[in-house]
Amino acid sequence: MYKPVSFENGERKWTNFLEICKGCGICIEKCPQKCLKFSEDNMGYYSTPAVDCDIDRCIVCKTCEMFCPDVAINVNKKP
Numbered sequence: 001m002y003k004p005v006s007f008e009n010g011e012r013k014w015t016n017f018l019e020i021c022k023g024c025g026i027c028i029e030k031c032p033q034k035c036l037k038f039s040e041d042n043m044g045y046y047s048t049p050a051v052d053c054d055i056d057r058c059i060v061c062k063t064c065e066m067f068c069p070d071v072a073i074n075v076n077k078k079p
């Protein structure tokens, strides 16, 4: 079973659920900050590249989360 992979700093956390990410790239295309890219380290459901996040550039707008057709992203500000 794939484990989710998270990118985080002191203010926010972005998680990709590898077991359901199909590598469609919609999140990468939609991110207004251009802080998402295909991963060189992690693979998704179809053994295609999953997604990495440059968390320091993320503004937690949740666009990626809303557009992901497979609900494979969770992004939040830390309390």
Ligand code: SF4
Residues within 6 Å of the ligand: 014, 030, 031, 032, 033, 034, 035, 036, 053, 057, 058, 059, 060, 061, 062, 063, 064, 065, 075
């Ligand atoms: S929350 Fe917004 S800025 Fe952060 S990765 Fe998703 S689309 Fe990009």
Ligand code: SF4
Residues within 6 Å of the ligand: 016, 020, 021, 022, 023, 024, 025, 026, 027, 028, 044, 050, 051, 067, 068, 069, 070, 071, 072, 073
């Ligand atoms: S939109 Fe969802 S399924 Fe598609 S690459 Fe991004 S995280 Fe994976």
